[in-house]
Amino acid sequence: MIKSLLGIAANTVLTEAIAEELHASQLYKHLANQCQRIGLFGAAKKFRDESSDELTHYQLIADYMNDRGGVAMLPDIEAIDEPITSLVDAIKSAYDAETSLGSKYAKWYSSILSVDPITAQFLLQFLEFQRKSIGEYGDWLSRLGLVGDDRCAILIIDKELGA
Numbered sequence: 001m002i003k004s005l006l007g008i009a010a011n012t013v014l015t016e017a018i019a020e021e022l023h024a025s026q027l028y029k030h031l032a033n034q035c036q037r038i039g040l041f042g043a044a045k046k047f048r049d050e051s052s053d054e055l056t057h058y059q060l061i062a063d064y065m066n067d068r069g070g071v072a073m074l075p076d077i078e079a080i081d082e083p084i085t086s087l088v089d090a091i092k093s094a095y096d097a098e099t100s101l102g103s104k105y106a107k108w109y110s111s112i113l114s115v116d117p118i119t120a121q122f123l124l125q126f127l128e129f130q131r132k133s134i135g136e137y138g139d140w141l142s143r144l145g146l147v148g149d150d151r152c153a154i155l156i157i158d159k160e161l162g163a
Helices: 008-037 041-067 087-112 117-147 151-162
Strands: none
Touching (some): 008 041, 008 087, 008 117, 041 087, 087 117, 117 151
């Protein structure tokens, strides 16, 4: 068995990142189910795709840990029961989740930079993922703000989400 090249700090950061990515995947599955329930089929598809992306992020981290001689542990994931009643609710929930995760990646990157620059460099890709996601969900929220309660416009945006 090889000795792990991950120190305690890097292992802690990566284990936390795994838990957050798996939680995000669960959140997006929840949002997909909630949106499908209320007839927002484009958003449901978008969130199913997002859930898959979060699992890809999890796998990148797990592979990195395993390649460095560590082992990726699977955390318990709490159930999500947040009710979603509108497209705005769903997009706002996704935006909040992405901004929170972006802040966590920034904190993790800063905390590990001087201790393990290789892991810090690995984490940079996740900061970029978060930057893009935050921007995308912010754009959707802006568009939804423009249309207000116009149901036809909301259905058009829903369709675009699923494209």
